[in-house]
Amino acid sequence: MICPRCASNQSDEIKFCTSCGANLQAVREALTAHDTGRRPEWSDTWLAAQRSKLELEREMGITPEVKRYNEIKAGVIVSSVGVGLTIFLAIFMQGIALRVTPETAEIITRIWVAGIIPFLVGLALIVNGVVVSKKIVEAFEREQNKSKSLDEGPAPRGLRSADTSEFVPANFSVTDQTTRHLENAERKSSR
DSSP states (O other): OBOTTTOOBOOTTOSBOTTTOOBHHHHHHHHHHHTTOOOOOHHHHHHHHHHHHHHHHHHHTOOHHHHHHHHHHHHHHHHHHHHHHHHHHHHHHHHHHTTSOHHHHHHHTTGGGGGHHHHHHHHHHHHIIIIIHHHHHHHHHHHHHHHOOTTTSSOOOOOOOOOTTOOOOTTOOHHHHHHHHHHHHHHHHHO
């Protein structure tokens, strides 16, 4: 095998290059994995990126509940922008409509309708945050509760501690009972 780092010729049995110390075993594994004939699929790459994104979000403390609040907040902002844009376009286009022909003015005075689009998008974000994302948060919390170990939960019920003030009756002895049992067994067998 030829070392990819220093281009020296190396034996196929060694794991590391004797010249530069490169990990030849890892190179062999990468070459054999590449030779499987399977082409990489974009869906696999996208899925891996989404999983790493979720892991990164969890490390940063971005929970589904935080995402839900951010979605509702974004919906309120976008809806407010839509209402503001609608009002601005209605007033602004009325002023322009006074200076154009009546046919053009009829079209210009209806441009305010474009402001309804961001209003409806914001409204959809709010509804999604309140209804749909709430279900996602509940599912996430159920999953978290399932994965909790016993150490994190409440203390399990146990036996009460022994009461050392209780004494065994003095007439009880394990050896006495065994001896009596053996004596009775000998008497029965001798008969």
